Amino acid sequence: MFLSETGQFSTRYADDRRVFRLRQARLGIVALLAFAYLAVPLWASDYWLSAILIPFLVLSLAGLGLNLLTGYAGQLSLGTAAFMAVGAFAAYNFQLRVEGLPFLASFLLGGLVAAAAGVVFGLPSLRIKGFYLIVSTLAAQFLVEWALTKFGWFSNFNPSGVITAPPLSVLGVDLSSPAGRYLLTLAVVTVLFVVAVRIVRSDLGRSWMAVRDMDTAAAVIGIPVARTKLLAFAIGAFYCGVAGSLWAFAYLGTVEPHGFDLNRSFQVLFIVIIGGLGSILGNFLGAAFIVLLPLLLSNLGGSLLSGVIAPGDTENLQKILFGVLIILFLIREPEGLASLWRGLRARARVWPLRD
Amino acid sequence: MSTVARPLAPGADVPLLAVDGISLSFGGVKAVTDISFAVRSGEICSLIGPNGAGKSSLLNVINGVYRPQRGRVVYDGVAAARITPRRAARSGIARTFQNVALFKGMSVLDNVLTGRNLQVRAGWFRQVLGLRAAREEADGHRRKAEEILAFLHIQAYRDTPVGKLPYGLQKRVELARALAAEPRLLLLDEPMAGMNLEEKMDMSCFILDINRDFGTTVVLIEHDLGVVMDISDHVVVLDYGRKIADGAPAEVRDNPDVIAAYIGSAH
Numbered sequence: 001m002f003l004s005e006t007g008q009f010s011t012r013y014a015d016d017r018r019v020f021r022l023r024q025a026r027l028g029i030v031a032l033l034a035f036a037y038l039a040v041p042l043w044a045s046d047y048w049l050s051a052i053l054i055p056f057l058v059l060s061l062a063g064l065g066l067n068l069l070t071g072y073a074g075q076l077s078l079g080t081a082a083f084m085a086v087g088a089f090a091a092y093n094f095q096l097r098v099e100g101l102p103f104l105a106s107f108l109l110g111g112l113v114a115a116a117a118g119v120v121f122g123l124p125s126l127r128i129k130g131f132y133l134i135v136s137t138l139a140a141q142f143l144v145e146w147a148l149t150k151f152g153w154f155s156n157f158n159p160s161g162v163i164t165a166p167p168l169s170v171l172g173v174d175l176s177s178p179a180g181r182y183l184l185t186l187a188v189v190t191v192l193f194v195v196a197v198r199i200v201r202s203d204l205g206r207s208w209m210a211v212r213d214m215d216t217a218a219a220v221i222g223i224p225v226a227r228t229k230l231l232a233f234a235i236g237a238f239y240c241g242v243a244g245s246l247w248a249f250a251y252l253g254t255v256e257p258h259g260f261d262l263n264r265s266f267q268v269l270f271i272v273i274i275g276g277l278g279s280i281l282g283n284f285l286g287a288a289f290i291v292l293l294p295l296l297l298s299n300l301g302g303s304l305l306s307g308v309i310a311p312g313d314t315e316n317l318q319k320i321l322f323g324v325l326i327i328l329f330l331i332r333e334p335e336g337l338a339s340l341w342r343g344l345r346a347r348a349r350v351w352p353l354r355d
Numbered sequence: 356m357s358t359v360a361r362p363l364a365p366g367a368d369v370p371l372l373a374v375d376g377i378s379l380s381f382g383g384v385k386a387v388t389d390i391s392f393a394v395r396s397g398e399i400c401s402l403i404g405p406n407g408a409g410k411s412s413l414l415n416v417i418n419g420v421y422r423p424q425r426g427r428v429v430y431d432g433v434a435a436a437r438i439t440p441r442r443a444a445r446s447g448i449a450r451t452f453q454n455v456a457l458f459k460g461m462s463v464l465d466n467v468l469t470g471r472n473l474q475v476r477a478g479w480f481r482q483v484l485g486l487r488a489a490r491e492e493a494d495g496h497r498r499k500a501e502e503i504l505a506f507l508h509i510q511a512y513r514d515t516p517v518g519k520l521p522y523g524l525q526k527r528v529e530l531a532r533a534l535a536a537e538p539r540l541l542l543l544d545e546p547m548a549g550m551n552l553e554e555k556m557d558m559s560c561f562i563l564d565i566n567r568d569f570g571t572t573v574v575l576i577e578h579d580l581g582v583v584m585d586i587s588d589h590v591v592v593l594d595y596g597r598k599i600a601d602g603a604p605a606e607v608r609d610n611p612d613v614i615a616a617y618i619g620s621a622h
Contacts, residue, residue, distance in 0.1 A: 013497045014490060195483055204479035206461070206469045213458035220418060220456075221536065222444030222473040231479075278460065 003348040019197055036186060041179040049178040050251070056291045057185045058246045063271040063283035064196055065239030071277035072200055073232030074212025075125050076133050079140035080240050080268040082121075085260035086144060087114035087241020088248035089154050092163040096156055103166050107188070107245045114241025115234040117144070122233025126226050141262055148257035155256075162256045165249035181250045188246060192239060197280055199235065208232055209278075240268075274326065276336025285337035297321055369432045371396040371572050372417065372540060377426035379412055386412040388596045389426070394540075394589070399566050399573045401583045404593035405616060410576045411453055413593070414542050417574070418443040418450055430540070445473055449538035451529045453545045453576075459518040463509060463528050466517055467500040470535030503531045507561060523554045530561065534569075541565065543575040547582060555579065559586050580617075584608060592616065 003024055010016040020026045044053065066080050091110030094101055101109075121140040125133050148154050148161065155161045168175040168184060175184045199205050207228045210218040219225050248255040267290060275286025301314040309317065333340055370393035379387040387409040394400045402410045415421040417428055419438030427434045430446060449470075458466050474496065477489035504510045507527050512520060517528055526546060533541060546562065547555045559582055565571050577583050583590060583604070590607040592600040594616040600607045607613055 013494045016497075017493070198483040198485065199479065202479050202482035203468075203472055203475045204482070206465055207472060209461050209465070210458045210469050213460050214456050216420070216440075217452065217456035217458070218469075219440040220420065220444065220450060221470055221532065222441050223469070224441060 003345065005349070017201065019201075033190070037183070041183055044179075044182075046178040049182045052291060052295065054178075054182055054185050054251045055247075056287050057182075057189045058243050058251055059268065059271055059291060060283045060287040061189050061192060061246065062240050062243035062268045063275060063287055064193065064280065065236045065241075065243060066268050067272045067275075067277065067279070067283055068196060068199070068208075068239065069232050069236030071272060071279065071282075072205060072212065073208035073229060073236075075122070075229060075232055076130060077137040077233075077236070078134050078262070078265045078269065079118075079121055079137035079144075079237075081260040081262065081264035082137075082140045082144035083114045083118055083237040083240035084244030084247060084264065085148060085257060086117045086237075087111055087244035088255060088260070089148055089163060089257075090114065090241070091245040092166075092248070093154065093156075095166045102170070103168060103249070104170060104188075106166070107242055110245045111238040111241040114244065115238040118233040118235075118237025118240075119230050122230050122237075125229045125233065138262075141265055145257050145261060160256060162254050163248065164254045165252075168249065185246050185250045188242065192242065193280065196239070200280065204228070204231065270326070274329065274336055276338030279336065279338035281341060282336050282338030285341065289337065293325065294318065294322055370394055370429075371431060372574070373429040374413070374417065375427050375429060375434075377413065377416055377423045377428070379409075379416055379421055379423045385596050387416070387423070387593075390593070390596075390598050391426075392591045392598065392601050394572060394574055396572055397566070397570055398588040399562065399575070399586055400589040400591065401587040402574065402576045402591050402593060403578070403580065403583055404599075407595075408593040409596040410593055411544055414450065414544055414574070414576065418448050418542060444536065447536075447539035448542065449533035449536045449540070450542035451526070451533050451544060451546060453548065455522070455525045455529055457517045457525055457529055457532070460516065462514050463517055463520070463531075464500060464504070464513045466528055467503055467531045467535045468496060470532035471496045471499065473536060499537075500535060503534050506534075506564075507531050523550055526550070526558070527561075530558075534565065537569075538571060541571050541573045543573065545576050545578065547577060547579060555582060562586060 003022060005022060008021070008023060010021065015021070020029055040053065041049070062080060062084060065083070066077060069075050069077055087107075087110040089110075090113035091103075091106040094106040094109045095103055098106075117140070121137055124136040128136065152158070152161070155163050168181065170184070173180075175181060200208070207218070207223045210221075210223055211225055211228050211232075215225055218228075244260065248259075252259065271283065271286035271290050273286070274289050275284070276282030297318045298315075301318055372394040373391075374393070375391050377387055377390045378385070390409070390413065392400075402413065404410055412421060416423050417430075417438075419440045419442060422437070428438060430443075430448070435442065435446075458469065461469070475492070477486070477492050481489045482493070501510070504513060507530060509524060509527055509531065512524060512528075517525055520528065530543070530546065533543075543562070547558050550558065562573060562575065563586055566573050575587075587604050590600070590602065590604050591598060592607055592610070592613050594612075599612040599616060600610040602610075
């Protein structure tokens with residue numbers, strides 16, 4: 001149909017390497033970015049911005065971090081929320097203890113501390129794989145949550161362990177309004193997604209996939225397997241760490257260690273599985289599914305079933321329905337929403353170039 | 356085994372690869388017992404022998420996947436104290452596997468590019484930043500990968516995930532990935548297993564071309580004796596982990612021990 005490739009030739013390798021090789025795709029992405037940066041902050045309500053779009057973006061970013069680690073490098077992890085917590089609490093402490101540090105710099109430093117934590121908890125991956133690795137990353141989850149609660153220093157001795165967002169401003173522009181926090185989140189997410197796309201298409205990305213698909217063959221062709229795995233943990237945890245900072249400071253404003261519990265790790269894992277392992281776009285799709293579907297169900301339930309069933313029961317019903325939908329979806333499309341998207345794209349290509 | 360890398364006497368006709376008194380066992384099972392042979396630079400050497408003779412184990416010793424209990428591998432005049440797969444790859448040894456060991460989720464082109472990972476100079480961060488030098492380097496690797504795809508006639512499958520290719524083509528992609536490293540020594544573990552006659556002829560031609568055009572020394576394991584006798588300069592025969600013959604194809608063919616190992620002897 002409209003995805004005609006007629007007349008669009010790559011005459012240089014650089015053209016062939018482009019992420020959006022087709023003119024239509026490039027136009028599409030420009031339109032999407034213009035919509036997200038200009039139209040949404042102008043017209044979306046505060047509720048949509050702060051309760052739906054910001055968590056959607058932050059969870060996409062956390063999903064991306066886990067996807068780099070699990071979907072690309074093949075290292076299973078349930079430590080996502082731990083890395084988010086490390087990022088958020090580290091950013092908070094840098095902000096607190098370093099005078100005049102721009103808060104974006106503290107996000108970056110928080111991410112780097114999370115990366116270091118990622119390397120430490122990634123060390124078991126050099127010896128163990130699969131389910132056993134999941135168990136060892138689970139240790140990260142419990143250890144971090146415990147340490148942040150146990151040692152008051154991390155939360156500046158706040159009695160309930162809560163940390164509060166620093167004033168959000170960049171170059172003197174105040175970003176504490178919902179639209180401002182949305183734009184901040186969107187900007188960070190955009191930059192980090194571009195970087196991720198370039199990583200997975202670099203030699204490092206290929207090495208990750210090689211280690212994921214067959215580590216003995218990867219070693220035999222000279223890939224440093226241990227370094228490659230640890231780098232995946234570092235970069236994945238960096239992404240989760242920045243996502244944690246955004247979660248704490250751009251979305252919630254205040255957060256306690258239990259805000260980053262095992263449920264959060266599972267939530268991000270579901271995003272990655274539903275979106276599609278080994279897909280960058282899948283993180284957005286999965287996050288949209290996880291964030292929007294419960295809202296849709298609760299609105300539908302509220303309007304259709306009001307009066308028929310007690311309000312408490314509708315909430316349980318929603319959870320059951322949500323679970324059923326996930327199961328049905330994964331049976332129909334085990335490779336996730338991203339593969340659904342690829343199928344649609346293939347159909348939109350003009351015959352005879354359709355595969 | 357010596358712990359210091361030591362060069363052999365200069366001026367001697369040094370073989371590219373010398374396997375010297377290798378013994379390897381797993382627990383109580385002896386896979387390879389006291390095997391020695393030498394591969395001259397530029398030749399095609401075939402390892403043959405019945406199943407379980409220890410051929411694959413020997414390849415795994417040569418490129419450091421297994422560590423032998425005794426003996427040493429002298430490569431390019433140097434007996435390395437400890438061979439690891441990565442060190443072997445760095446020193447110019449590439450290989451393919453008996454069961455295709457490709458990266459199934461990646462495209463043919465990405466598999467071949469992965470084979471060039473040791474040639475990549477720009478670090479990942481510079482590649483992500485898209486610095487000019489890194490981009491130009493990536494162009495160079497792509498050009499080389501395309502040359503290899505053309506050489507093996509698999510350009511048409513460039514963007515196909517290797518998991519979707521038929522077996523014969525997967526074998527070819529694996530060869531392409533090994534060639535991408537521009538190896539001096541190519542170890543091929545049953546490159547023609549499971550192929551029909553036509554595919555075997557293609558693969559034989561590729562191996563001969565690689566040997567002739569690139570000057571690559573080849574050590575291959577193959578069960579099809581017709582192919583082996585036609586393309587090899589040198590044949591080593593193993594049986595039950597021991598070497599029973601070593602020489603030119605014609606000598607080996609007439610060796611009574613080899614005939615006994617393959618078709619049995621009259622008692």
